[in-house]
Amino acid sequence: MKRIIVLLTTLLLLLTGCAPKEDGFFHQSLVQPFSDLIKYFGSFFDGSYGMGIVLVTVCVRLLLLPMMLNATKRQKEMQGNMKLAQPEIKKLQDQINAAKDDEEKAALTRELLKVYGKYNVSPMNMGCLPIIIQTPILMALYFAITHSKEIAAQSFLWFNLVSPDIIMMLIAGTLYFLQSWISFQYMPESTRKQMKPMLFISPIMIIFISFHSPAALPLYWSVGAIFMIFQQYLSHKLYKNIE
Structure with missing residues (x-):
């Protein structure tokens, strides 16, 4: 869920910037191919x-599917x-927390890192690759249209x-809420409370x-949310027994 927030924030910042030049690398390598594909x-x-955009969305999601499934598997492990x-x-x-000086804290922190290594647990969330891939795709789709x-x-x-549409906007928002709610149901009980605000x-x-x-x-997002x-x-079916 946090990755979705990062993706949307990044996209918002990028889309408010300048459009790519028609003879530039981004336009030639992504925007024009997306336009041709649509x-x-x-x-x-x-x-x-419109159907072209739907099929492009499905193709993008199918390409990302193995990566996303692998990320889910690693997360469950x-x-x-x-x-x-x-x-x-x-x-x-x-x-x-109870340590009296910095030297003692540093020693205990090193021990904590050893425990993370012992159980192959990373305190950092390293699942940002799908974000890196999706952001230029969304930008390319935006400018292609x-x-x-x-x-x-x-x-x-x-x-x-090419025009904003309130109904399509509400459909995309509703589908993303539904997708977030379903994702919430698959989360461990221990993390549901802190992740609840992400539903909205x-x-x-x-x-x-x-x-x-x-x-x-939002058409792209709606199809993506369904996928x-x-x-x-x-x-969930593939990895429900991984604990």
């Missing part, structure tokens, strides 16, 4: 670029190891792809960004 997939549906390590970690943390006259001029369902933060940010963005962006619900179900 048009290519749309050609199978009587030139519907780490949670199991953390349960085993918790008594030793708690004891050393109490000793660190806004800088392509053919895509921007077309409508899909009830909305224009990501949908609110989705709605805020969508309010100022082409309707194609992530499937992904969470699949990962």
Whole structure:
């Protein structure tokens, strides 16, 4: 969930910056290929670029799926190891808090790091690779839509792809809340309380960004949220016995 917040915040900052130059590396390597891909997939549906965006979204999520499943597996393994390590970690943390000088704290901290290594537990969250990959994809999709006259001029369902749409914005926010809620159900009881605020933060940010963005962006997010619900179900079935 925290990764989603980082992704949305990064995206918001980047989308408020300058558009890429048409002869620049980012446009040539990502924006133009995305535009061509949307048009290519749309050609199978009587030139519907909305359906092209849907298929691009599914393709992106399928490419990310092995990485995301592997990240879930590592997270569950780490949670199991953390349960085993918790008594030793708690004891050393109490000793660190009660330490009288910096030298004693440093020695106890080194012992704590040894415990992390012993149980193969990382105190840092290293699952940022999907964020790094998704951010340029979202940026490329955004600029592919806004800088392509053919895509921007077309409508899909009830909305224009290049104009903000309140209904599509609310659908994306609702689906992200549902996805967050399902993710919340799979969390250990020990972490649910501290993660509860995240149930609302990501949908609110989705709605805020969508309010100022082409309707194609919440369309992308809506399809992605549906796919992530499937992904969470699949990962739970595959790794539910890992502790």
